[in-house]
Amino acid sequence: xxxxxxSGLALGLRASTHAWLQASRRHSRTLARVxxxxxxxxxxSSAGPGPPGRRLSLSAAAxxxxxxxxxxxxxxxxxxxxxxGTWLLYLPCTWSIGLAADPGCFPDWHMLSLFGMGAVLMRGxxxxxxxxxDQDYDKKVTRTANRPIAAGEISTLQSFVFLGxxxxxxxxxxxxxxxxxxxxxxxxxxxVVTYPLMKRITYWPQLALGMTFNWGALLGWSAIKGSCDxxxxxxxxxxxxxxxxxxxxxxxHQDKRDDALIGLxxxxxxxxxxxxxxxxxxxxxxxxxxTLVGENSHQTAPYYTALVAVGAHLAHQxxxxxxxxxxxxxxxxxxxxxxxxxxxxGIVLGNLWKEKKTDKTKKHIDNSIEN
Numbered sequence: 001x002x003x004x005x006x007s008g009l010a011l012g013l014r015a016s017t018h019a020w021l022q023a024s025r026r027h028s029r030t031l032a033r034v035x036x037x038x039x040x041x042x043x044x045s046s047a048g049p050g051p052p053g054r055r056l057s058l059s060a061a062a063x064x065x066x067x068x069x070x071x072x073x074x075x076x077x078x079x080x081x082x083x084x085g086t087w088l089l090y091l092p093c094t095w096s097i098g099l100a101a102d103p104g105c106f107p108d109w110h111m112l113s114l115f116g117m118g119a120v121l122m123r124g125x126x127x128x129x130x131x132x133x134d135q136d137y138d139k140k141v142t143r144t145a146n147r148p149i150a151a152g153e154i155s156t157l158q159s160f161v162f163l164g165x166x167x168x169x170x171x172x173x174x175x176x177x178x179x180x181x182x183x184x185x186x187x188x189x190x191x192v193v194t195y196p197l198m199k200r201i202t203y204w205p206q207l208a209l210g211m212t213f214n215w216g217a218l219l220g221w222s223a224i225k226g227s228c229d230x231x232x233x234x235x236x237x238x239x240x241x242x243x244x245x246x247x248x249x250x251x252x253h254q255d256k257r258d259d260a261l262i263g264l265x266x267x268x269x270x271x272x273x274x275x276x277x278x279x280x281x282x283x284x285x286x287x288x289x290x291t292l293v294g295e296n297s298h299q300t301a302p303y304y305t306a307l308v309a310v311g312a313h314l315a316h317q318x319x320x321x322x323x324x325x326x327x328x329x330x331x332x333x334x335x336x337x338x339x340x341x342x343x344x345x346g347i348v349l350g351n352l353w354k355e356k357k358t359d360k361t362k363k364h365i366d367n368s369i370e371n
Contacts, residue, residue: 078124091340096220104355214240306346
């Protein structure tokens with residue numbers, strides 16, 4: 001009987017331990033999904049001996065969450081925890097700077113650095129303005145209800161002071177450029193202030209965002225050359241606007257139900273089930289404009305190879321898009337950073353290729369003269 005009791009106790013302990021382990025694993029997986037979705041490192045046992053430790057994470061969200069607590073709402077107001085917007089603002093600047101470089105030369109690293117800092121500040125300022133305009137709407141949308149102003153973490157007055165600081169720093173960077181670029185950059189401020197209002201007025205707020213976000217396609221060239229070349233800058237600016245219409249329409253599908261309920265407008269609500277046809281049209285227009293940019297700037301094979309890769313990426317993105325799954329829309333939206341980087345690499349390599357062609361041409365001319 002004692003043996004039977006011991007056996008039963010052992011079986012009971014084994015079953016309890018198994019149940020506890022299963023529950024622990026489920027809890028760990030749930031915690032990993034929740035924290036992982038926010039880009040935060042999670043607690044897990046280390047591979048070696050010693051107590052459990054936190055996985056080291058260098059994600060933007062983890063960096064923001066490791067900042068002093070009083071600063072965190074301001075960093076989140078700037079969206080430093082979600083840097084994809086900064087990339088999408090910065091990349092058109094890099095295209096323009098790269099195209100303006102001399103044949104055989106890399107882009108101006110000093111200008112790339114200045115525009116990088118400017119992109120962080122102006123994207124942050126734009127987000128602050130957007131949240132000031134939209135704080136009442138943000139409270140009604142699940143995805144935006146925890147934004148610092150809507151959640152009451154930062155007051156309206158504090159937001160205005162913070163906005164003034166961001167714009168002052170951005171102005172100090174702008175003043176490092178030539179006079180033409182200073183005037184051109186300052187003229188974009190009207191777009192920065194007004195584009196958040198467009199969702200109340202028109203079903204095309206993404207067009208206003210495109211005009212704002214791609215101003216760097218004009219400014220980057222003028223910062224290098226002293227003025228804009230319309231034959232290159234205008235089609236580059238147009239292609240950037242088409243690109244924004246693609247990625248921000250995809251982005252807007254995340255909020256279409258809430259937007260419809262509270263009366264906000266977007267291309268997602270306008271296009272509805274015809275979204276993929278519209279996105280295809282925007283993609284064709286973007287690639288056509290970029291081809292014209294290449295012709296007018298005398299680009300070479302690497303540039304056009306990059307255009308093929310960009311076209312393939314866009315085709316895959318649109319074909320596999322599920323507009324009714326917010327998570328898929330977010331993934332497709334963020335993948336546009338890859339498009340921008342591919343195009344930048346094509347511009348840089350295409351510009352370096354020009355020197356090779358020039359050297360071959362010189363040798364051919366020299367040989368012809370000798371003969």
